[in-house]
Amino acid sequence: MEQKSVAITVTSGKGGVGKSTTVASVGLALAQLGRQVCVMDTDIGLRKLDLMLGLENRIVYDLIDVIEGTSKLRQSLVRHKEYPHLALLPAAQTRYKEEVTPAQIKQLVDELRNEFEFILIDSPAGIEGGFRNAIAPADRAILVVNPEIPSVRDSDRVIGLLESADLDQIDLVVNRVQPGMIKDGDMLSVERVQNHLAINLLGVVPEDRRIIRSSNTGEPVVLDDKSLAGRAFNHIGRRIHGEEVPFLEMEETSLINRIKRIFHIA
Amino acid sequence: MAFLNMFGKEKERPTAATADNRLSLVLSYQRSDIDERKLKQFQVRLIDLCDDFGYDVVGQVEIRPQSRQQDNTTVLNASIPVRLRGNSEDEESAGV
Known part of the structure; x- marks a missing residue:
């Protein structure tokens, strides 16, 4: 039967690399x-997706309420008002992952599969119980990594755990890339990160101050x-939708940036 | 003054290559579940093996894991300075 x-x-292993930002943005793009699309927050006790999507004031029930039978699944889903194709299943904020x-x-x-074509699951940081919860239902995984040693090492560990859980399709998103630093030889290039991790590159996202504005x-x-x-x-x-989209040109070309680079202050 | 310093500022040495080398090493250790204790045991066994084959280890044995990226495997490079035992015995018996 076709799925x-x-x-x-x-997922990522390391915290703070941009998992929730990725889930919220890619979910909305789809x-x-x-x-x-349903975006599901499995970071029980430390939820974030509601904030990323501006839905924090509309949560009545959460994921644990559905599991415990306090609410029906439909009651716990929060539909986005402007984009009704998108729904959030929030994590509980005052409970624990072990529950x-x-x-x-x-x-x-x-x-959820009965109603949604894409279910994006936001995994908590770490490789403990919360991570195991998040990968249990997955058909595929997206690994979000920053181009720095701790993030790449944790991601490599996570790839091993995903593979041992029989998850074969693992795609890479390199987030918070700074092209100027790569050009100066002070940041691992996307190519090097991909070579180290040896998985398919799904996307490259530049560092962007506007992400703070969005949150x-x-x-x-x-x-x-x-x-x-x-x-x-x-x-x-x-790309997840199946389109062939070229990777973005990220080189800094503004005059100010070029001047800053000349004087090594960028 | 800060403005003048800006012009005279020397460019620092790039660090991405260092990160790349360090990353290769930590990934090798991680993927092979290697730690210093295991390497030490491995070193002892290699010295024994050399002994079995009639070689004396005559210097520091070094085992260095390296990451091979094309197939995500770890290569253990062992450097074992040896001398054929027979030769040294001949030398000793000859009073050298």
Whole structure:
């Protein structure tokens, strides 16, 4: 039987690399393409996706309420008002990761598959129980990595764990790339990161101050026309959707940046 | 003054290559589940093996894991300075 729904776990190992930003932005990009998308926060006790999507004031029930039978799945889903193809299944903020099991999360995702074409699962940092919950229902995984040693090492460890969980399709998103630093020889290039990890490159996202603005306002950066990172996330969504999209040209070309580089102050 | 310093500022040595080398090493250790204790045991066994084949180890044995990227495997490079035992015995018996 053809599988209509795809569950994608977005993970990293290391915290703070941009998992939730990726889930919110790529989820919205897919919804803009007309797909039915559910973004699911499995970071129980430390949820973030609601803030990234500006939905924090609309949460009544959460993932644990559904598992415990306090609410129905439909009641816990928060639909985006402007993009109704997108729904959030929030994590509980005052509970613990140990209160749910991988089997329960898998069952929940199986139920979501009836309604959604894409289920993006935001994994917590680390490789403990929360991570195991997040990967249990996944058909494929996206690994978000920053071009720095701790992030790449953790990601390599996560790849090993994903492979041992029989997850074969693992794609790489290199986030917070600074082309100027790469050019100066002070940041690992995307190519080197990909060589070390030896998995398929799905996207490259530049460092972008506008991401802070987007988390301030609760409007994912993918909605920001001026944001290069937003465009990169949009392209990732389109690649997941099956389109062939070229990688962004990220070289800094503004006069100010060139002057800064001449005097080594960039 | 800060403005003048800006012109005279020397460019620092790039660090990405260092990061790349360090990363290769830590990934090799991680992928092979290698630690210093295991390397030490391996070193002892190699010295024994040399002994079995009639070689004396005459210097520092070094085992260095390296990452081979084309197939994501680790290569253990062992450097073992040896001398054929027979030769040294001949030398000793000859009173050298």
